[in-house]
Amino acid sequence: MASRSRISPVLRASICRSSAPSSSTPILSHAVASHLRIGGIATATVSQRLLSTSARLRAPEISLTADKYTDIKRGDFGTLTAEHVAHFKSLLGNESAVIDGVTTDASGDIAPFNEDWMRKYRGQSRLVLRPKTTEELSQVLSYCNEHKLAVVPQGGNTGLVGGSVPVFDEIVISMSRMNQVVSFDDVSGVLVVEAGAILEVTDQYLAERGYLFPLDLGAKGSCQIGGNVSTNAGGLRLLRYGSLHGSVLGVEAVLPDGRIVDDLCTLRKNNTGYDLKQLFIGAEGTIGVITKIAIQCPQRPQAVNVAFFGLESFEQVQRAFREAKGQLGEILSAFELMDSESQRMVSVAKGANRPMEDYPFYCLIETSGSNSEHDYEKLEKFLEDVMEKEIVVDGVVAQDQTQITSLWGWREGIAEALGHWGAVYKYDVSIPLGEMYQLVEDVRVRMAEAGLVGTGDGDLVVGIVGYGHMGDSNLHLNIAAHKYDEKIERVLEPFVYEWISKRGGSISAEHGLGVAKKKFIGYSRNETVLGMMKDIKKLYDPNGIMNPYKYI
């Protein structure tokens, strides 16, 4: 499998599926065409305001996380010396270290390991270690633990909450060299893979064997499986394949004291004691580093169909979702929501017309099954039904893979389209379905009241959009702005978290806590539960060296 040591922010964004041809307007299904109207052409009035890619590359240096979060103080950890570095080199070999600033012999560019791709967080690490085996990592961690050297495990560094970059001078443990498939059983579908394997590469390996990795997300070209599991990534098809807590069968991890936790079970059922591996799923590297996982992979569906439609209200979106669950049942693999504003911004970024005219809401439905004819029939019948009931106003069904890719581009391209404006505030939250979209509307009102949007060309805020995984009650509230600014932050926080807390939602659905949400966890968790979490952290990492300043 390919190993990749770093990817620039720009490259990374282009790996998203949204890079697929965007000019081909999907053609209507021959069978449903009679019921549907072809959409109009969206205006691109703000395209001249779009920052060019070259402007992006000249972006100023990211401010240090330590300067931005002044309430975070460096912990009582050891400071890296030349002697430490020499020890690590003797353990791993010269080529496994990137060093800058410890000794005079700077090796390689350490900057990409210190920054996140959103350009919101920057650490000050002077050493990156890239072990090749679990045993090497075990030796590294036990040495760090002994010398109280703080570490931050890093996968593809595609996170959105600053969880995988250092805050101060933590040593970066890059997993990119542990990227092999260990085994795959093509009867049971159980894959054992190292943590540093890239999601898309692994999925391709499985595709060649008729199987599928049960997780898919926009960053798949760069993100690593160990990072996916450590952040309990949800992604696009959780609706169909469930959460990693269900599909991950086993985990191998290294504790800070160097102990190797071999819980790499490849069986679907194993009721012999506490299910400890679950603690590592979503722990964001705070109690140990995941080195391998065993995961149950489903057979790759032989038939994939995609429909895209416009709706007049969020009420109708909910009705459509309910109908889809009932009529499409076992083949429904995605039910995605996008608001009008999100599609306007994608249209601007792509410089392309939308698949249909302007509606307040759009949904993308994907089905995956074993019989193309059956699935297409079900999807068509469903679309006819929801149009007859006047739930859906307008709809298209993709006719081939190009159109499927193109339609998905309107959903997956949102993050990239917003990223062009200089700054994006991202909230990834779970809210009970009925009230899910209300948050976006309430934020729009507040932002207008604060005079940050809607007043003219000088507006700080470019767009406030809501989209996400309707099937999982998971909303992405994104606020694109010309720059990160405290005025915007004051409008958003703690307002957003309080709003969610009141409704029993979660302040982090799938992105995790990282640095960004550490101090807000109290909005989603009570004192007893937080106390228990702190006990677990203390139990496994008594010196607190694992990914400090984050999580809980």
Added chain:
Amino acid sequence: MASRSRISPVLRASICRSSAPSSSTPILSHAVASHLRIGGIATATVSQRLLSTSARLRAPEISLTADKYTDIKRGDFGTLTAEHVAHFKSLLGNESAVIDGVTTDASGDIAPFNEDWMRKYRGQSRLVLRPKTTEELSQVLSYCNEHKLAVVPQGGNTGLVGGSVPVFDEIVISMSRMNQVVSFDDVSGVLVVEAGAILEVTDQYLAERGYLFPLDLGAKGSCQIGGNVSTNAGGLRLLRYGSLHGSVLGVEAVLPDGRIVDDLCTLRKNNTGYDLKQLFIGAEGTIGVITKIAIQCPQRPQAVNVAFFGLESFEQVQRAFREAKGQLGEILSAFELMDSESQRMVSVAKGANRPMEDYPFYCLIETSGSNSEHDYEKLEKFLEDVMEKEIVVDGVVAQDQTQITSLWGWREGIAEALGHWGAVYKYDVSIPLGEMYQLVEDVRVRMAEAGLVGTGDGDLVVGIVGYGHMGDSNLHLNIAAHKYDEKIERVLEPFVYEWISKRGGSISAEHGLGVAKKKFIGYSRNETVLGMMKDIKKLYDPNGIMNPYKYI
């Protein structure tokens, strides 16, 4: 919802679906009939040896677990006094306690709480408490913790490893009065329910709303959801709906010190800290008592189809499974394996002919989907294909619900059929698929070599059968005997555990550890993992009052 305080072993067995009409031989599908042969009639030569139900009721008293497991010594716990009882009565009211032997005022029959339905374990508890609320349970536990009184939480008491009955004089905490549905959201499908709710009653509640409880097992008429979650029950449809680690969204539990863990999240995605609820799933009540759960329920499939077929070898069973996964994909909801011997014994117990003549192996396939026509077509095509490829020799497809129930009866009736003989040794294990059935054959050889079977009428062992959930690599190895006897045990243990350990299997796939497998956990878990488990136990239950003498 109905509450049920006790069920006799005989009643409990009859609740199994196997009690369905067994005389109706399934009719061949009109479409596949031309390819299939009608099976012959199985002989019932040993029916005269079957113990009658009346003989069963006169069974001698079960020996005390403490007498059987002489290596287990009573812990340094407090001894129940009249003063303790008075305190509990003041907390819960008179009607919430069953007392026998503490004071002179015996109230109710305590025996059923001390015994398991397999008649293998008997404890000596003198007090059963039945709290009605989480707060009551919290007060009970914190008092027990303070006075070092050991407790054993008890659900439907349908377990197979002695996990839910006392060993010595532990106080039984019966959850049967906490049996209400708290809430159900019919858009998201999220159910919140109290731990004492009976599985079948809850599933019926969901059925009325078009939904399904994502777990199904033979004991559903008696087992309680809290017990299902505490033992991480797997059951018949894990293949389709996944494990409880994936479907349970939230848990409310009470820790031994009385703290209420409110982690009753109803959201599919919530990445805010360690997923602590996972520790309670499968903990068998050793770190706290689950009081409520939130669970994601799928829509009830509108179409269910069942096929039953005979095969010549386990090699062919594996081929059939692979074909089924590929061709039936998303609608495959069960792939069950039964050997010839298991079906012979069901036939004897039922006094009915088998659905087809004698083959070394039988499989039962169930599909569940949203479109009956599509599903039937897929199933038929699959059967035609596997018969054409000579993977399957003989097959029937159920034509209506009666036939579905009847065919399932041949699978679900095995446990009951074996139970008639006086004693059953049950091993519930996971083994990599390729070698799964070899264990049964190896045990047969050993048992014959020991002269315990195959020598004539005086054989101690009546039958050695293998069946289980092929889809989960989960084998049930059952040895029916006239009585529990050390000669049999010596042949079986540690042989079976060593055999499984060598092949990287699990000594407990879905039944848990309880008393039965506590000392064998080392065959499935290494020292590091066991050490971490003990740390967790110590962290949450420092006095060790929660379900002692069991688990780890």
